[in-house]
Amino acid sequence: MRQTDVLIIGSGVAAFQLANKLRHDINVIIITKSMITETNSYLAQGGIAAALSDQDNSAKHFKDTLEAGRYHNDPEAVKTLTSEAPALIKALQQQGCLFDKDKQGQLLLGLEGAHSEKRIVHGGGDATGKTLMDFLIAYTSSHVEILENYYVYELLVKNNRCVGVKAKGSDQQVEIFAARHIILATGGCGQLYRYSSNAETATGDGIALAYLAGADITDMEFIQFHPTLLYANGKTHGLVSEAVRGEGGRLITADGNELMRDVHPLSDLAPRHIVSQTIYQSLSRGEQVYLDITHVKNFTARFPTIAQLCRKNHIDLTSKQIPVVPGSHFLMGGIKTDVIGQSSLPGLYALGETACTGVHGANRLASNSLLEGLFAGKKLAEWLNKQDYTWDLPHDIEGKSKKSELACLPNLHDIKHSMMERVGIVRSHNGLLAQKNWLNSFQLEEYRHVNLDAATTETITRFFMLVTAALITNGALQRTESRGGHYRVDFPCEDNNNWRQHQLIQRLGRRLEKQDEQTKIKTAT
Incomplete structure (x- = not known):
């Protein structure tokens, strides 16, 4: 067994920001299931939102974030995030992070959907994530x-506190890590869907881990579908940044009609859920949608990563049309935490996309994700730097022996296709119920005492994907309204009277354990 002060699971922007902000006398281990560059953070194209221009201010950024989130956000969390955003960017600049600048040496600020001002900071054109990471x-x-x-x-939980984890290295041998503070920064769950912009590693592991350990989960029905993924030969091949539309790109149908002109006042820069739903409707009618880049100046120079992606997939850029479809992009829900990342399970924290602080509400504002990672990592580091690291970790943290093993699980193709069709961009009661019944057929709740030591990582991944899929499906079935990233064709309007509250999900087994404890206390007294 290996011991450390702080154990971080995941290797995105939130993980490294936290690690770098911790005192140097605090021992830190970062564990990642792949390579440190194989994350959504590293793939991020768009940028980082911050009110830095003379025309902008944090109040405008605050308002835009609430509007995009359909006012399901936690206003105090949003206020703190948007007010601290400029300082975070300036601190990175002072440390030497190279963001794009104009000819006068000032930060080059871009415009993206649902933003009222140019406030998107970029690095490397459309390689902001790589630049930052x-x-x-x-x-x-x-x-x-x-x-x-x-x-x-x-x-691993002992005396109602998370004290460690089990992990398998490349040799598949089981290793135990114990820590005083354990942080999940594992990203989202985009790979649950057939079409996704996410890294292959984004399979919802952290959320499933936290749920099975007894931590509270919330708002899982809110999935953001990015409107523009490159589509070729029946598959998606990566993201075409919203910044392209910010620079003049327009969504059109095959006959040249502008798709968004009469749909929303912001046209092609409308909130992502509106653009995604509009494209989905066209695709449902058999109409292919294209991103017209005719009016984007110096496209290849401004968006070198996207240009290379198009060439790699044999898209002729001289046609000025890039075929696109919407796909899963970001999870607004996740492990319920406070603003510094503390979960309901002592000793366990969550940061970034795997957490839900209430910042994003029902739909994330573009380029607020890298910002959230920077903000959350800094906040938790400030708190952890003040903690006492002299107390000893408990012994025998492995807990009780588990007997049951995983039964036959569906393959990845069936998971991804069923989620895309039934719990995707457009949802309905019948589709959600069918998905719930399908997921229930695998008796997932009975696996709360499953022994995963002998299972392969591929099997465990499918199990975690099913657990996370069930959380999304149940949340979507319970929310009988449409709001942000959650759209139900049978309830197409927002219900501001009854459904603006957050849906809290507590693991069934955990609730039963708590009830048993309460019963014992009552009996004893």
């Missing part, structure tokens, strides 16, 4: 140990 990784000090290709598959 390369800087944070290079900035990492020797007090941080990085372990790649370690798959965390169980959280």
Whole structure:
């Protein structure tokens, strides 16, 4: 068993921001199931939102975030995030992070959907995630140990506190890590869907881990579908950033009609859920949708990553039309935490996309995700830097022996296709109920005492995907309204009287354990 002060699971912007902001006398281990560059953070094209221009201010950023989130956000969390955004960018600049600048040496600010001002900071044109992550990784000090290709598959809980994890290295041998503070920064769950912009690693592991350990989960029905994924040969091949539309790109049908002109006042820069639903409706009618880049100046120079992606997939850029479809992009829900990342399970924290602080509400405002990672990592580091690290970890943290094993599970194709068709961009009671019944047929709740030690990481991944899929499906079935990233054709309007509250999901087994404890207390008294 290995011991450390702080154990971080995941290797995106939130993980490295946290690690870099911790005191150097605090021992830190970062565990990632793949390579540190195989994350959504590293793939991020768009940028980081911050009110930095003379025409902009944090109040406008605050308002735009609430509007995009359909006012399901936690206003105080949004206010704190947007007010601290400029300082976060300036601090990175002072440390040497290279963001794009104009000819006068000022930050080059872009415009994206649902933003009222130009406030998107970029790096490397459309390679902001890579620019930021390369800087944070290079900035990492020797007090941080990085372990790649370690798959965390169980959280260890003793005396109602998370004290460790089980993980498998590339040799599939089980290793135990104990820590005073355990942070899940595992990203989202985009790979649950057939079409997705997400890295292959984004399979919802952290949410499933937290749920099975007894932590509260919330707002899982809110999935953001990005309107424009490159579509070729029947498959998606990566993201075409919203910034392209910010620079003049227009969504059109095959006959040249502008798709968004009469749909929303912001036209092609309408909130993502509106654009995604509009494209989906066209695709349902058999109409292919294209992103027309005729009016984007110097497209290849401004968007080198996207241009290379198009060439790789044999898209002729001289036609000025890029075929696109919407796909899963970001999870607004997740592990319920407070603003610094503390979950309902002592000792366990969550940051970034795997957490739900209420910042994003029902739909994330463009380029608020990298910002959230920077903000959340800094906030939790400030709190952890003040904690006492002298107390000893408990012994025998493995807990009780588990007997049951995973039964036959569906393949990845069936999981992804069923989620896309039934719990995707447009949802209905019948489709959601069919998906719930299908998921229930695998008796997932009976696996709360499952022994995963002998299972392969591929099997565990499918199990975690099913657990997370069930959380999304149940949340979507219970929310009988349409709001943000959750659209139900049978309830197409927002219900501001009854359904603006957050849906809290507590693991069934955990609730039963709590009830048993309460019964014992009552009996004893």
